[in-house]
Amino acid sequence: MKRFFILALALVVSASFLTVDAGKKDKKKKKAEVVQEVVEQPVAIVSSSDSVSYAAGVAMTNGLIPYLKQQYQFDEVFMDDFISGFKEAMKLGTDPQQKARMAGMQIAQMVNERMLPNAENDFKGTPDSIQAQMFQQGFIAALQKDTTHFNQEAAEQFFSDHRVNALKKEGVDFLAANASKEGVKTTASGLQYKVLTQGTGAIPTATDEVKVNYEGRLVNGKVFDSSYKRGEPTKFKANQVIKGWTEALTMMPVGSKWELYIPYELAYGERGAGQDIKPYSALIFTVELLDIEKPVVEEKKEEAKPAAKPVTAKKKVVNKKK
Numbered sequence: 075m076k077r078f079f080i081l082a083l084a085l086v087v088s089a090s091f092l093t094v095d096a097g098k099k100d101k102k103k104k105k106a107e108v109v110q111e112v113v114e115q116p117v118a119i120v121s122s123s124d125s126v127s128y129a130a131g132v133a134m135t136n137g138l139i140p141y142l143k144q145q146y147q148f149d150e151v152f153m154d155d156f157i158s159g160f161k162e163a164m165k166l167g168t169d170p171q172q173k174a175r176m177a178g179m180q181i182a183q184m185v186n187e188r189m190l191p192n193a194e195n196d197f198k199g200t201p202d203s204i205q206a207q208m209f210q211q212g213f214i215a216a217l218q219k220d221t222t223h224f225n226q227e228a229a230e231q232f233f234s235d236h237r238v239n240a241l242k243k244e245g246v247d248f249l250a251a252n253a254s255k256e257g258v259k260t261t262a263s264g265l266q267y268k269v270l271t272q273g274t275g276a277i278p279t280a281t282d283e284v285k286v287n288y289e290g291r292l293v294n295g296k297v298f299d300s301s302y303k304r305g306e307p308t309k310f311k312a313n314q315v316i317k318g319w320t321e322a323l324t325m326m327p328v329g330s331k332w333e334l335y336i337p338y339e340l341a342y343g344e345r346g347a348g349q350d351i352k353p354y355s356a357l358i359f360t361v362e363l364l365d366i367e368k369p370v371v372e373e374k375k376e377e378a379k380p381a382a383k384p385v386t387a388k389k390k391v392v393n394k395k396k
Contacts, residue, residue: 185213196352200240238354245338245356248293252335265318266335273329276366280313280324283367291358298350307364316341322361331362 119125142148148156166172194204216226224232253260257268278284287307290299301308312323318336326332338344338354346353 185210196237197240200243202236202240241352241354242338245293245354249335249337249356258335261321263317263321263340264337265321265340267322268333268335269330270333270360271329271331271362273327273331273363275328275363277325277327278312278323278363278366280320281311283309283311283369284323284363285309285365285367286323287362287364289360292350293356293358296350298348309367318357319359319361323363326361326363328363328365331360334359334361 117128119128139148139150142156163176166176190204190206190209193209194206197204212224212229215222216229249264249266252258252266255268258266259268260266285307286309287301288299289297289302291297297303313320315323316336318334318340321340322332322334334357336357336359338356341355341357342351342353344353346355351357
């Protein structure tokens, strides 16, 4: 490792006196040298047990590199560091103190890569934006059973309430401003819509199958679904979609094109949907009602009936008297 850092330092110093092209060559050379450093000479294999053990070690690495790249964004330039950490962990064995330390490092990775970014994303753009340092302090305080500011139950309730408000805020603010815009109408349920094209065809019932083209967007404008992009309309029954769609479709004549502004209660509610639609999200849809699909009536085939009822021979009963 010492040799590696000396080499890296030399490259950094020399780079300032070289051209961009030369710098690129140095980076390639550096990568090649680092990879070479981690290659060790094969150990001597002197028995069948040695062969099986060695082969088992080789076999168990199948698929490891792709896994590391996917899960940890692993760069093979740092293979020597990975092997160093691997060796260190293998030496620790089952020591409970070291196992606890390693568990702490793994949980820290989960917090940095998933839990903290998710919380930051939920509160993004609000006065309650998440501060990483305070998040960490609260996390540690709970593990140390420090209830100076919150106990577990109170913290969960407080965080949940503020998270719900944060998630609702963008949609609530959007719908409040949108309601007063020209051409926007609001129904008793809270659904907002704007007629872009008014059709003259029939109006579907809730149980009718409809054929539509549509585009779905978040209130920030991000498109999360579109039949237009897929290049073909979609079909479904009007009552098999979110409530806001069902309400709108049962008011739209065929040939209409409306823009819908749907509050979370009439969309995907408290759960959200997929990666893009967070809980409590208000949604915008452009919906074009192309047709009402007529149900296919299958002709029933009558079963062939026998021409006449088959005659069953009756047995003659003879009474024998002695």
